[in-house]
Amino acid sequence: MITRIGVLGGGRMGAGIAHAFLLAGCDVTIVERDAAGADAAHDRIRDLLTRSAARGRLAPGSAEFRTSTNVSGFADRELVIEAVPEDRALKTDALMRVEAVVADEALLASNTSSIPIDALAAALAHPERFLGLHFFNPVPTSALVEIVTGSATAQATVEQARACVDAVGKTPIVVRDSPGFASSRLGVLLGLEAIRMLEEGVADAADIDRAMELGYRHPMGPLRTTDLVGLDVRLGIADELHAAFGERFAPPALLRRMVAEGRLGRKSGEGFYRWDAS
CATH class of the missing domain: 3.40.50.720 (NAD(P)-binding Rossmann-like Domain)
Known part of the structure; x- marks a missing residue:
């Protein structure tokens, strides 16, 4: 071994x-x-x-x-x-x-x-x-x-x-081997759609996440997951998948704006949620 x-x-x-x-x-x-x-x-x-x-x-x-x-x-x-x-x-x-x-x-x-x-x-x-x-x-x-x-x-x-x-x-x-493999390709698609829903005012971040946590038994909603992974990381993956697969992976304007503002999720203290600096 x-x-x-x-x-x-x-x-x-x-x-x-x-x-x-x-x-x-x-x-x-x-x-x-x-x-x-x-x-x-x-x-x-x-x-x-x-x-x-x-x-x-x-x-x-x-x-x-x-x-x-x-x-x-x-x-x-x-x-x-x-x-x-x-x-x-x-x-x-x-x-x-x-x-x-x-x-x-x-x-x-x-x-x-x-x-x-x-x-x-x-x-x-x-x-x-x-x-x-x-x-x-x-x-x-x-x-x-x-x-x-x-x-x-x-x-x-x-x-x-x-x-x-x-x-x-x-x-x-x-x-x-394929862009995004299995997990990122599926997870990022869900995360991008959740960001679009937030951008469109469909619901707030917590309720969008609860929809997946309680309705589909996901242990963590897509927006909280994005905060954990890092919005900059998720944007980089989305750009790769956008180039490979087209518009369904186009990063929402809200994601690009938050990354430009340094709101990267847990590691910066703020993303779709606020995080304790510790």
Whole structure:
């Protein structure tokens, strides 16, 4: 079984992914772009581990990890998961830098939620060992991981990835590479329509969310989910899907305006709801 894990990017998603593997007993290295980012990632993951220990899910001090600013720290990793912001050029560059230092048998994965895997794989020398591992936010409480296969992804790579997902206590689904895959394509479409309804004054945000929570048993409504994911992230995904599938994924003017104003959801303290700064 794969136990030596690397995570490139220690933001909310990267930290959550690292935390999931640490709970499974894996050896984890996280690389950030600078010292400040590495320190922030360390504090973020340590806080997640402390909470897990308080809930009895982890013996205090039993999970150790390393943070670094140099991708050479991935040289001995068996699997490296890229979790940098949802930008095609940024992800491509990150994956190329990682591929240059890992062992020939190491697996590479992207946590992208919308960028086609084949588009990212085109820059890699060994696309057969590359695939998407799409974790969901917040990682600690989400049960699903989407395994996204590119046209060159080897079946052995898929099976190893499936075993990793099982090991961290998540449920894998395997989907063919397509813009937005399964989850983002469906979730974003619902979220965009909810934003249009709010824009048109059909109902307020809380009632739109309650319609899905109580009427369709969604654990969280589409507008609160958008706040949690980040309005900027959702806009980036919508732009990708708009380019691929046309007007049904066109981002509403309200979404663009809120992003321009810095109202990004929970991470900024305000989106469709107000959030406690803590």
